[in-house]
Amino acid sequence: MPVMTLNIGLIGATRIAERAVVMPSARYGDATIRAVAASDSGRAATFAARNRIPVVHRDYSALIDDSTINTVYISLHNSAHHTWVARAASAGKHVIVEKPLCLDGDELAAIEEAASATGVRFIEAVPTMGHEWQAAVREMLADSSYGALRSARTRIQFAMPPSEGYRCRPELGGGIFFDASSYWLQAVQAVCGLADATGTGHSDFCGPNGVDSSFSSQLTWPDGREWVAECSFGAKHIAEHEFVFDHAIARLRQFLLPIAGSASLNLVVHSNDAGRVIVKFAPIAYYAIQFARIRDVLTSAASDRVSEDSAAERIRMMAAIFADAHMRRGEATG
Secondary structure, X not given: OOOOOEEEEEEOOOHHHHHHHHHXXXXXXXEEEEEEEOOOHHHHHHHHHHHOOOEEOOOHHHHHHOOOOOEEEEOOOHHHHHHHHHHHHHXXXXXXXXXXXXXXXXXXXXXXXXXXXXXXXXXXXXXXXXXXHHHHHHHHHHHOEOEOEEEEEEEEEEEOXXXXXXXXXXXXXXXXXXXXXXXXXXXXXXXXXXXXXXXXXXXXXXXXXXXXXXXXXXXXXXXXXXXXXXXXXXXXXXXXXXXXEOOEEEEXXXXXXXXXXXXXXXXXXXXXXXXXXXXXXXXXXXXXXXXXXXXXXXXXXXXXXXXXXXXXXXHHHHHXXXXXXXXXXXXXXX
């Protein structure tokens, strides 16, 4: 069910809503922010005034019921995502939701059922998706220029969140793994795919209120390949991938930065034969590219569900790894 014009309602008056939707949508004549709703009406009013949004709804349900809105963007705490994605989809609205789409298979099933019933799209917002480096690494795999890919490693570290925020509350879907895993799993999908991979996880769950402030996860394939991800909250922002081939090691640093503007990326390859080679990519504005991609999906007549299927695959793997970590923690303490 494509739309000609995106009339967007925002559930959540957040900084990420400004970066991911309000700012990039301003460059398109067929995308308009119609309304906003937040748990705090005063915050919503201030947000609306700052961003020239004409309508402030009293609550999320009122926004979903607004007949002038055909697309809903959701930026709430993680455990609320599936409820409001399903509610908006059931009302016949396309949905854009901040990662993660939801937290487990049951929540995913509810979203898929709601979207299927009304024929709408749902899109998990992962701003690193589609970056040029992903195609470059895929090409290295395809042409075997450095031999086979043997292993990969991802390291993600975000600033320690405030103790009163949802990231420090497990009942709200807090913890580092839910915050970071979509970036990792999307990279895996782009480079070599998740098919036939088995995931395991480990965390001491020793962060505030028992959230995972550090989390180690691993994917393995029948041919012996493995991809490890180490995620944590800490003082320094880190986002890097390392790919180990037969005859080279390729490293990508700062593949994600918490900025609204453009950032440069370099893939540094150390090969046995050619030495050090730097593959440079043009500066990218994460959120501008993401919104352009989402706009194309929602305004096209394409009937494929690639976006939904990819998000579902990520959620299933994320949930399996998180459950495995909890099981291992229980065994260790039981």
